[in-house]
Amino acid sequence: MYRPALLLALCAAASAFQAPFLSSSSFRGASLAKGVTPAAPRARACGPMMGIKELRDRVTSVKNTKKITSAMRLVAAAKVRRAQDAVLKTRPFSETLQKVLGGLIQRLKKDNFDSPLMTERAVKKVLLVIMTGDRGLCGGYNSYAIKKAEGRIRELLAQNIEVDLVTIGNKGNQYFKKRYNVVNSYTIGNSPTADQATPIAQNLLATYLAGDADRVELLYTKFTSLISSEPSVRTMLPLSPTGIEAEGDEIFLMTSKDGSFGVERASSGKVEPQQFPKDMIFEQDPEQILSAILPLYFNGQILRQMQESVASELAARMTAMQSASDNASDLIRDLTRQMNRQRQAAITQEISEIVAGASSGAN
């Protein structure tokens, strides 16, 4: 979608942009059009008065930046819509899977089924999968996820448990590869597909089954609403039978109320486990069938979590760009007022000079 050069320009523009907002003071000379690097924020009161022309230039440059941030907001909104469509497409799969899986687990409940994917082992090593975004400019999204991951890693290390990392998303990879042992890294993209999720799931399963890790944990950002989403850690392997049964399906929906975009969370309720007919033939042992289904379930879960994280990222970007645009409007208003005041002052001064000259001539 973005060419790298363009993205770089955008980053520069927005970082030039955000600095003054954080310190809530004015800055000077960060003109996008001229490609000048962001100047240090300077408090309006202490700096020398800017001339009318300078002020006018700055208003123009802030206006340009505002155009970019609002465009980025719209782009993010369009992508949320696409991400939502992708989630809807996973419904038939997850619903059927949940039904059959629930039915099987109910049927097997009396016996003790032990699938290697469900057996708890003594934990010496944990594989932590971290999902972040590929890009920045989305508020605190990436840094929250990274902070949470750091916290979890420290917790585990404090318990003398080794940690290996798998990162999904460039930002996480950039941060963690210098600090910890990153075994594998993937990008997350804008709308994760099964083609992306399957190799990841396969790799995680292989790591777990080979005994290279005794538990697989996943850090993803749970999408709650446009303004809040929380990074959470969840154990993916070994799978717990209760977790599979109890889970309802939640999806996010894009809304456009009052002309502004919103995203809501909708729950489709719990899927009832399927009641198999009495004469149902189980071609293999139900246990064996279960162990064929569990990887599917795992695969679906990974895909789901990726989609969830992407939705959170896009929502975070929408919010960040919205507040950047709002700040730009404020800045434009202030600067324009300042400019008009100076213009008026200059006019007043000219008039009083003329009047003074005229009156001294008359005398």
Added chain:
Amino acid sequence: MSIHISIIAPDRTVWDANAEEVILPSSTGQLGILKGHAPLLTALDIGVMRVRVDRDWTPIVLLGGFAEIENDELTILVNGAEEASQIDRDQAQRDLEEMTVKFNEATTNKERIEATQNLRKARARLQAVSA
């Protein structure tokens, strides 16, 4: 006079149509399904599924999953599925050779598990375009 088949992958429905006869790659061998089959649940291996409409057989590569038959409704959930028409024969041949080499070179447990999976996928792909 037919069974309804839907093949569902995690992110899309791959196939949704009627057919007269289906042969499934179950994990305990090939399994033929005709109309009026008793309700059945089976695990599927990585392999080739064949669907017959009239006299035409369509091979589809299934990447592991399970199938359920009830009232002439065949629901197949898989990790992934590919129609044979999307597979390039030479490419499949090369992939198989590459995977065989990888499989033989695998040293760690993890590599072996992954290589086995990939080898079976490559084999199924080639099988689908060969027959």
